[in-house]
Amino acid sequence: MSQAPSNAHRLLWESPVLPRRGPKPTLTLTAITDAGVALADEEGLAAVTMQRIAAAVGVTKMALYRYLPGKVELVALMTEAAMGDAPGLDTVAGGWRPKLHEWARLLFAGFVRHPWLADTTVGARPIGPHELGWTEQAVAALLGTGLRAAETLDVVATLASHAKAMAQHAAAAGDDTAEEDLTGAMGALIDGREDRFPALAATLDALAREGGQDDALDFGLTRILDGVELLITARTP
Amino acid sequence: MSQAPSNAHRLLWESPVLPRRGPKPTLTLTAITDAGVALADEEGLAAVTMQRIAAAVGVTKMALYRYLPGKVELVALMTEAAMGDAPGLDTVAGGWRPKLHEWARLLFAGFVRHPWLADTTVGARPIGPHELGWTEQAVAALLGTGLRAAETLDVVATLASHAKAMAQHAAAAGDDTAEEDLTGAMGALIDGREDRFPALAATLDALAREGGQDDALDFGLTRILDGVELLITARTP
DNA sequence: TAATAACTGTGTCCGTCGGATACAGTGTAC
DNA sequence: GTACACTGTATCCGACGGACACAGTTATTA
Secondary structure, eight states, X not given: OOOOOOHHHHHHHSOOOOOSSSSOOSOOHHHHHHHHHHHHHHHOGGGOOHHHHHHHHTSOGGGGGXXXXXXXXXXXXXXXXXXXXXXXXXXXOSSHHHHHHHHHHHHHXXXXXXXXXXXXXXXXXXXXXXXXXXXXXXXXXXXXSOOOHHHHHHHHHHHHHHHHHHHHHHHHHHHOSSSOOHHHHHHHHHTTOTTTSHHHHHHHHHHHHHOSOOOHHHHHHHHHHHHHHHHHHHHOO | OOOOOOHHHHHHHSOOXXXXXXXXXXXXXXXXXXXXXXXXXXXXXXXXXXXXXXXXXXXXXXXXXXXXXXXXXXXXXXXXXXXXXXXXXXXXXXSHHHHHHHHHHHHHHHHHHSTTHHHHSSSSOOOOHHHHHHHHHHHHHHTTSOOOHHHHHHHHHHXXXXXXXXXXXXXXXXXXXXXOOHHHHHHHHHTTOTTTSHHHHHHHHHHHHHOSXXXXXXXXXXXXXXXXXXXXXXXXX
8 A cells, every 4th residue: 555655755754864085075854945945936846956956055066966966856856955944833723713813814825925835735745744734734624614625625735735835926926027017918918908807907007006015915815815714614513 | 098009909900901913822820720720739838840841831930930930929919819809798598697607608708629728828918809808808898897897807718717717727637648637636645644634635535525526617606706795786786 | 044042951069858767875773 | 704784876768848050942123
């Protein structure tokens, strides 16, 4: 049943066995990983190449392969490092809802701090203890609410994907050379085409008049949690 | 105010001006784009290289650059083609909620049909008429509900990102060589570590007992729309 | 009709990427 | 002291996106 652990799995879950003979390694996995995280933070995931990382830590490109089987494993380790230890939610008072709200906000903050995490935490991938720990915390907050197991996992997935998407949204607005954000870009596109996109034109027009700020993260979180609360209260007699 | 349209913008929004002299082009932008979409559908976005597309349409790699400035524009055109014309929601009866629910389901279906769309419809990017049309339809469904403009756009963004994330989730479970899905992978990781992840262990255990199927898309959509409905009814006196 | 200008597809070349392999130096265990 | 395990390096490969020069083709113009 339990299949042979892949290289990535071993790197993520087991502590490295240090060699007993030969020259002392000049590097550590942690140093390499940290260099990768720093590089990705500053210049994006595309800038993370073996060359750049090797230069950052002061060795040749091929030296890195003494520590890592390949780039896939490097990205997995970077992801684990950037996720960080899952936050404890025991200090958050008030039951499942404020706990989950805070959890999603912290997750969002992590995705904003490391925008490339949104690209590496998607699809089939090796999962590390940190990432699993985040899920554990959210699931723990929902224990005893009466939700079914599948529903619990769905709620966590919905919240996580919302936090991720809003962080990507925020990152997209910030890193562009043009100072226009997405709504600004849409406005420019619609300008002169109000007949094709009447509802959008009217909405963007109203948006400009309304003013005020828009916290898309909290807005969506509140809607989702409202919906979850509705389900939970319907379940509890 | 309106800045000079980029190459991608011109390709997406303006009809191609055909040359008056010289040999007849053997290709069309549409043929190239369709080949790219087909290739991405079958082998993923990473398989979409200039070489492969050129081979598919029967020319040399460099011939493609007579039609496209570069790969960025190709991906933008592929995205537009794969998104397709936005569905009209007028036939959906019952007000904003069933309209939006159907809209999200159709968007989800598109993301499932073309899993790589999730990667190309993120971040700062040139937006084409099809993509804008999808947004238009969702915004139109929310007109007259009493929501503010910013709230309307937030609701649409929340629904869209949920549909996208669930499609990514579904795609990840399908394309892997291992027959294990994400919950199966989590179960294997937790096995023997129940003390570190007690809530997850209990939930996965309960999940196995509960049986039944899990429609994560509709579950999340229902929660979100419940939350939106709560807000709308609170707004209308 | 002939020349010109515009446009097409091709071949060659470049730098960068991830990675395989062979090799020389280094330190521990026997 | 010697053998072995281990390190970092240098070289090489195929594939990638793309720049550039070139030859062939076609509509316009003289």
